[in-house]
Structures are given as C-alpha cells and as structure tokens.
Amino acid sequence: MPERWKLFLPLFLFLLALALVSAHARAPQGRLSSLGTTTPLAALSPISFGINWVAEEVEGIWRSYFYLVGAREENARLRQTLARARQQAVEMEEVRATNERLTSLLSLRKREPEGWLAGRVLAWDPGPWYQVVVIDQGAQDGVRPEAAVVNVEGLVGRVVELAAHEAKVLLITDRSSAVDGFIQRNQVNVLVSGLGAGRLGLEYTRKGEDARLGDLVVTSGLDGVFPAGRALGVVTQVDKAGLGLFLRAELRPTVEFSSLREILIQRSKPQTFDWTTLGSDVRAVFEKKNPRPRAR
C-alpha cells in the first residue's frame, strides 16, 4: 500500500466513524444510521443462528439419551398435573364466557383478536450499558417498529431496531424504557421504568399513594404501545422516608430475563382504552370504582 494511503486511511476511518455517530444522534432511523445498525445485524445473525442450532442439537442429544433417567416417575407426575390442568381449563372457560357476557353488557368495545408472532431470542447484548436482545423475527416476518414483546410470564419489552429477519428488543429493565401500569390491588396508576441490571422502579408515584410490598403491577395499555393486563413486576421495596414528592420503589420483574428464550411479538398496534365510548351512566359507575388515571 502506498505511504500516502497509509497516512490517510486512519484519518478517513476516523471521520467515517464520526459521521456514523453524528448521523445516528441526529436521525436514529435515517438511511446512514440504518446502514450502520442493520448491516452488522443481518451479516452476523447467521452466526447467531448457527450457535443456537449447535446448542439446541447438543441439548436435544442430552435430553434424548441422558435425561431419560427418572422419566417414568416424571411421566406419572406430569399425567396428574395434566388432569388437574384439564379441570382448571374447563373452569377457566366458564369464567371466560361469563366475562364475555358481562363485558358486552357494559357496552365495552370488544377487542379485535390480537395477532401474535412467535419468536426466539438469538443473542444478548454482552455489554453492560444496554438491556437489549436480538430476536429471530424481522420486518419481512411481519414485525413492526415499537411492537410489544411478551412471554407467558409478562411484558418483555418493545422492538426498537428492525432488519429483514432480525430485530432488537429493548427490555423493560433498560434505563431508557418506561411503561404505564396499574397496581393490580387498588388500580393506582404508576409509571414503571427500567433501572438496568434486571431491575424495575416506580417513577412519579406520590407518597400518598398506597403501594405495598408484594403488590403486583400490570400494564395499563394507556401508553398506546403495550397491551393492557400484562404482568410487569412485584413491589419489593418501598421508601417514603426521603425528601421529595414521590416515593421510591423497586420491582422484581415477573419475567425471568436470565432464561428468556421464547417470546411473542404483537402484530397490530394495541387499542388504547377509550373513555369517550362509554355511556355516561356506565362511566360514572366505572370511575367510582376505578379512579381515572392522571393525564400525562
């Protein structure tokens, strides 16, 4: 390589790096910025797919041949569990039918059936600064930006970057993440924000509000991003002693993020609860029982 090029190459690369950083800071969804984010995502996802495939094959061999020790006892136990679960399913079906009847009586709008897309976690951000996972579903699979991501345990996060067949999901525990929620016991409206390192906290909750240890916090759906009624976390710490208007509280997420594998991605945008569609008499009864959440 000519000496002149050797001199200019570091300078050129330095300026290119600066341009990429600057483009992302000005317009995170811009063309140049997207080139910098989606190109490595698309280029490296086959490696992640490969690693996952090898790991699953090894796991499959382990489960097929070595893990069968004690399978008979486990089988008997699982049959009993299944019988109980069947009975519960019958009971739940009855509860669901009753709920549907009551909902239609209250003239609440029947929700559209929400489409969910199943996916798997391909990789974690190994760095300490962000709580991000890469999943194996992307724009061409029907994932939209800002789509909510859940699993059976509760709310996981939302889609923040999209490639063709991969996407990055910002977990609710990230410091730049916030979710509108309710304390399930008393319907107090709260804002749940990430504290990093797998922790959640309550923001802007007045000291006078009734938040107790063990309270379950669920999504309200009022933010228009996340579906309502998904578990967020359990209150593990409440501090009302310090200065300021708001209490300090920490939550333990209901989702076990360290073993997060299978997830569901919401296809359509969730409908927000529309107070104006309620009749005045129904609204009065509803508001008496459930105080209207504060406007943000």
Place this chain on the structure above:
Amino acid sequence: MALARYSLAAPAPLARLWPLLVLGPVLTAVTGFPRAGLYLNGWRPDWAFLLTLFLALRTESWLAYLGAFVLGFFQGYLSLAPPGLFCLKLALGVLITRGLARKLELKGFLPLSLLALCLGGALGLGLEPWLLGLTQSQPSYQFLNEPTLIIAARTVFVSALGVAPFFRLLDRLFHPKESP
C-alpha cells in the same frame, strides 16, 4: 517469556491477519449467545478490545486502524449504541497503545497486562459511557450506576487477565514461525 517480544517492531502482513477481523465478530456473537450471558454474568473479556490491542502492537498502523474500524463496527451488532461509536473507542485504543508502546518500549507480560487494564478502564469505564451519554442526549451518569459499573469493571479485569494467553494463542495461530 512468551510476550517478551511484543513491540512495534514486529509487523505482520495483512494476508496473515485477515482471519482476526473475522474472529472478532464471531467471538462477539458467541459472547452474546443467550446461555453465555447466563453463565458468564459479566465475567467475560472484551474480545474486540483484546484483538485491537493485539493489532495495535503487532501490525502496521494503517492495518491496526482498519482492524479497529471493522471490529468496532461489528461490536455494535448486539448493542443500541450508535454505529461508529465503538470504532472511535477502538481507534483511540490503537492510538494510545501505539503511543505508549513507542514511548515506554513496551515489552513483557506484566507491562502489557497493566496497559490492558489501564487502557480498558479508561476506555470502557470512562470514554464509552461519556460518549454514550453524549450521543444519546442523556447525562452520562445514567450509564454509571452501580451494577453496570461492576459488570464493566469485571470486563476490563478479565480482559487484562486474558492478554497473555490470548496473545500467545493468536501468535500460534497466525504467526507460527515468529512465535517464541
């Protein structure tokens, strides 16, 4: 000592070093594998940083900068950090490493590990959160809460410990005849 020969006087041709630029992204992807995150729990080396250090000491400057750019570009693969930010960080790593190596005539295992520790600390715990704070329009102290600092410090520490065996392995892989 295996690392006694490390100095700027041993450049390697590009043809022998290109696998390094593949190895960096692959190692980053492996570190991001879901189970790895569970088992390592923050105790993991920063592969891109280690490879950049190796490039900075073992190659000509233009190749070291090119390597830093490619590795930095792919280091952002799993992160939400702006593309180019890790390139800047690693390019500064090359600049400082080469400057110090020239100034101190760096040789031997202990000075190298200390350099990795100091450099990793300065870049990983100082420059990186500051740049992130700057580009995300958020105060950098938000990135510096206690748990993340502990995890970042572990990364720096493990990276410094990994210098000797990692460099020796790379030398055996890519410079079999020159390896001491």
